[in-house]
Amino acid sequence: MARIEECILYRDFENGEILKQITFLIDRYELTGEKEFEEEKDIFYKSVGGLVEMAGMYGFSGNLWHNYLTFLLVNHENAFSTACEIRGAVEGSINQLALHDFRIFKELYDFDLQVFDRVFHTTCCQSLKDYENINGNSKMFNQRIRDRICDMSKTLAAAATTEEFMKDMVQFYKDFGVGKLGLHKAFRIEHVDGEGARIVPITRIAHVKLEDLVGYQIPKQKLIENTEAFVRGRKANNCLLFGDAGTGKSSSIKGILNKYYDEGLRIIEVYKHQFQDLNDVIAQIKNRNYKFILYMDDLSFEEFEIEYKYLKAVIEGGLEKKPDNILIYATSNRRHLVKEKSTDKLEIAPDDDLHSSDTVQEKLSLVYRFGVRIYFGAPDKKAFQNIVRVLAERNGVHMPEDQLMLEANKWELSHGGLTGRTAQQFIDYLLGKPVDE
Known part of the structure; x- marks a missing residue:
């Protein structure tokens, strides 16, 4: 397997410590097999813990190794990814350099971490392969971004060739961009x-x-x-x-x-x-x-x-x-x-x-x-009442219209006058009342 240090464009990842740890373990495994491998146990457990912490931070589920690799790729701003953002495929020699890096990453996607369960006599990697998060919420991403990364990790893992892998990445950069400016609004x-x-x-x-x-x-x-x-x-x-x-x-x-x-x-x-x-x-x-x-x-x-x-x-x-x-x-x-x-x-x-x-x-x-x-401009009385009427219907507020208008008129007199904000606050007040009132 090619070494991650041989990447040309995709280098110096901001959250790349886990990548260094796991690629080190992969290199050691390919060099020694399952023999004389116990001294790296601390690195192994540290990397597994890091993937779980990432899952908790970003709300990832599924194959955490693939999620992590995808997270790195979609966030890495380099000459290739920023050229492709929003615009899609570009011409030039940079495509060959990107293909070189994606070949290395495809090998990482294809590597089955469960071999380390045999090496270290654990079931950790089996859990990482189909991880169920205790809380789907993310501290760093909203649900839309989290799902986008998890879906992309499945797409990249299913790529049959490096060329297909690269095509999928280019399409992602075109559709959503790259890095914080691409993922966030x-x-x-x-x-x-x-x-x-x-x-x-x-x-x-x-x-x-x-x-x-x-x-x-x-x-x-x-x-x-x-x-x-x-x-x-x-x-x-x-x-x-x-x-x-x-x-x-x-x-x-x-x-x-x-x-x-x-x-x-x-x-x-x-x-x-x-x-x-x-x-x-x-x-x-x-x-x-x-x-x-x-x-x-x-x-x-x-x-x-x-x-x-x-x-x-x-x-x-x-x-x-x-x-x-x-x-x-x-x-x-x-x-x-x-x-x-x-x-x-x-x-x-x-x-x-x-x-x-x-x-x-x-x-x-x-x-x-x-x-x-x-x-x-602030709405007149008739427009204000129409706003109240529409908002009540959207929010499932069921009240006779004459009573609704009477209560809305009383509310606006003491809560800021005839504005859309006042109308929304009135509807929120009705939604917040106990059902039996």
Whole structure:
């Protein structure tokens, strides 16, 4: 069997310790057979324990050895995997180098770890071959990603040839991408001292669909048109969703992400205090094959805050061309984002700003950097009642309509007024009541 150290592209795995341990054991087995092998027992048990811990961490079931190998392959970002992500098969000599590495991995898939049960007189590997997890939940992945890896491990194990193995991997990279950016939909930013900005997956996000937002057909259609143009390579604009609180602005962004994730759309959530890291983040994603939305929720600035200047600079760009795979989407309750004072419009402001009109224009200019501005207004009474009616039907709330409307009207008077959020909170309240009430 070829040695894992002979791989060219697939090297230096982030979670590769178990791989080193088991390939060492395989090499020893092929060298000595089942003789004089007892001194490696500690390495064997450590690797088995590592596979079980991985299963607990990521929710894997089935053949844990195959799951682990698949986990390594789908997460490894290299010249071949990143070239294939979203686009599929590529031309060039790199295919021969990838085939060389996949030949080594196919041998690892084909190797039956149960030979170690005979060597070390255990039944551990038999358990690893058809492992039943005590808890299907994952601390690191959502169920969709976990199932995708487990299914892919079965596909790769069934490949008859190295060429088929490689074809399956290329198809996976085309369908889902590679690494954290491929497997996950949404991300946040962490600033690490000495390292700069780090993009971190958000493993638990609400699976909201645009259809879940009752009404707002025109705003949703504008958002769809702009996003669809973006993910399909046409010209698109930065987008600002503004209007009353609780009207579905943030939910619409989540719905857009879920709608176009399969076409390569990803979202990175950014807060005001992280604007200084934006150039670092953009440098990390500008050459990838995904389409990225930098998402700023509930964006607004007080008069003393200057972060909006960082944002303007990023949107406008400097000498470097703005990447085609990045847009900025923001939601705000303020139409103009930056708080204005009545004194801003005075000819000479109290703080002796002799060029107050320039100051006003600087504050207002940020909103004009968003080529698409979509208004989400609070519903009127009739629209609010329709939202309540639709949500009650979706959630199985059975109540005479006149009673439902009466209770909804009482609820909104003391819980935030006529908004979609208030309607959802009212339905949640009804669902949470004891059945006998």
